[in-house]
Amino acid sequence: MKSDDQEFAAPQKSMAVSIKTFGCQMNMYDSEVAGGLLQHQGYKILQEDFTKDRQDDTGVPTADIVLMNTCSVREHAEERVYGRMGMLGKAKEKNPDLIIGLMGCMVEEHKDKLFKRFPQLDLMVGTRNVADLPRLIEEVRRTRRQVAQIKQEGISIEYTDQIRREGRFHAWLPIMTGCNKVCTFCIVPITRGSEVSMPARDVYREASRLVQEGVQWLTLLGQNVNSYNGISPVDRAQTAEKGLAARNVSFPELLESLCQIDGLKALSFTTSHPHDATPELYEVIERNPKISRRFHLPLQSGSDRMLKRMKRLHSFAEYREKIKAMRGMIPDVSITTDIIAGFSGETEADHEATKQALEELRFDGAYIYKYSVRPGTPASKLADDVPLDVKEKRNQELLTLQKAIEAENRQAWLGREVEVFAESPSTKDPGKLVGRTIHEMKVVFEAAPSRIGSFVKVRLDKLTHETFTGTVS
Numbered sequence: 001m002k003s004d005d006q007e008f009a010a011p012q013k014s015m016a017v018s019i020k021t022f023g024c025q026m027n028m029y030d031s032e033v034a035g036g037l038l039q040h041q042g043y044k045i046l047q048e049d050f051t052k053d054r055q056d057d058t059g060v061p062t063a064d065i066v067l068m069n070t071c072s073v074r075e076h077a078e079e080r081v082y083g084r085m086g087m088l089g090k091a092k093e094k095n096p097d098l099i100i101g102l103m104g105c106m107v108e109e110h111k112d113k114l115f116k117r118f119p120q121l122d123l124m125v126g127t128r129n130v131a132d133l134p135r136l137i138e139e140v141r142r143t144r145r146q147v148a149q150i151k152q153e154g155i156s157i158e159y160t161d162q163i164r165r166e167g168r169f170h171a172w173l174p175i176m177t178g179c180n181k182v183c184t185f186c187i188v189p190i191t192r193g194s195e196v197s198m199p200a201r202d203v204y205r206e207a208s209r210l211v212q213e214g215v216q217w218l219t220l221l222g223q224n225v226n227s228y229n230g231i232s233p234v235d236r237a238q239t240a241e242k243g244l245a246a247r248n249v250s251f252p253e254l255l256e257s258l259c260q261i262d263g264l265k266a267l268s269f270t271t272s273h274p275h276d277a278t279p280e281l282y283e284v285i286e287r288n289p290k291i292s293r294r295f296h297l298p299l300q301s302g303s304d305r306m307l308k309r310m311k312r313l314h315s316f317a318e319y320r321e322k323i324k325a326m327r328g329m330i331p332d333v334s335i336t337t338d339i340i341a342g343f344s345g346e347t348e349a350d351h352e353a354t355k356q357a358l359e360e361l362r363f364d365g366a367y368i369y370k371y372s373v374r375p376g377t378p379a380s381k382l383a384d385d386v387p388l389d390v391k392e393k394r395n396q397e398l399l400t401l402q403k404a405i406e407a408e409n410r411q412a413w414l415g416r417e418v419e420v421f422a423e424s425p426s427t428k429d430p431g432k433l434v435g436r437t438i439h440e441m442k443v444v445f446e447a448a449p450s451r452i453g454s455f456v457k458v459r460l461d462k463l464t465h466e467t468f469t470g471t472v473s
């Protein structure tokens with residue numbers, strides 16, 4: 001990437017920056033890039049959450065610059081940002097030099113409305129403009145005017161060696177962004193735009209660079225990684241049927257090529273749309289032990305009527321077939337999902353269908369949440385007609401049911417010997433290490449710190465909530 005070194009001077013003193021990240025892993029990656037670029041320019045990056053870094057009881061943050069990397073996927077995430085903006089407005093009355101900035105999806109969604117609503121806001125950076133952050137901060141410092149850079153074209157992925165990662169052995173690696181699906185509840189096609197993929201050679205080069213730096217576990221990111229390069233396995237099959245040669249590398253091919261990188265020990269990815277998950281992908285996973293055995297495949301609802309209303313492009317029976325095929329081909333695969341409770345028009349019968357789906361498919365994890373209308377989405381034109389108390393009740397029922405299923409699934413692992421990738425010392429018990437299995441289950445075990453960064457064989461002895469305790473075998 002282009003260096004901004006020549007374009008403006010570094011801050012005169014080491015200004016402290018706090019970056020708070022909301023939402024998905026893509027945002028976490030963008031925050032790591034933002035932190036790295038600013039650090040490289042001479043800024044000091046504070047603990048992520050400025051509220052933990054107060055100067056005194058007045059609530060004035062020690063940070064000179066507070067950035068929030070925002071999420072628009074649910075109303076609740078936006079409300080938290082609005083709450084913090086209020087708190088920061090008060091802090092700015094006490095410290096007028098404080099610089100407040102927003103990044104991420106809310107910037108794309110609301111744009112200039114945010115400047116009008118929050119006069120305390122100094123800068124906004126679009127998802128495709130993270131590299132402009134140092135320049136924009138400098139501009140605010142010079143002019144004390146509200147500044148923004150929100151570009152609609154291009155790709156919101158920056159590969160840079162200036163990134164500031166928390167973990168030594170794990171790295172996020174975005175490979176595509178945006179989405180060409182039109183799920184009616186979802187704001188992503190608006191905030192992140194249409195699908196754009198990083199060229200396969202760039203992904204391979206960046207992955208190799210990360211591995212040379214010592215990273216051993218990579219997580220590939222994208223709104224729908226199966227549709228990487230605009231070639232979902234479904235599209236590819238259709239292209240082949242028409243006798244046309246596919247021009248680009250597909251996601252399964254990309255996975256397989258990344259597995260060849262020497263020194264890379266594990267590779268995971270998120271997230272996938274069921275429409276584009278096919279046996280070609282399961283085969284690649286099955287024959288490459290480096291690929292994570294956790295597969296996140298959002299279902300959203302067990303009712304065909306709801307799936308149609310959400311424009312999810314598949315029925316429940318089709319989804320069930322995919323799970324069956326995957327479980328048949330990849331022994332022990334751990335499948336997780338997303339569920340929306342109380343979507344527009346959802347009846348008791350639809351809700352019951354979702355409960356039955358959870359009972360039947362027995363996911364190892366599920367993000368279950370109450371539907372909230374996202375302005376601008378196709379579903380915002382539908383009536384949000386499930387009363388809040390009913391949404392809450394259904395949400396709770398699904399959560400309780402799923403929690404019991406997950407506990408049972410985890411119990412079945414007790415006594416087994418598994419390979420655990422040792423990631424760090426335990427914060428609660430420094431004599432122990434924390435790691436995760438290739439199924440992405442958390443395990444705490446006693447071992448020498450020298451084992452960090454390698455796979456260790458551990459017997460799973462005990463389960464506390466979602467964490468296993470084990471013994472090195």
Ligand code: SF4
Pocket residue numbers: 179180181182183186187188189223224273
């Ligand atoms: S597949 Fe659907 S839910 Fe996922 S990002 Fe695209 S539009 Fe949103």
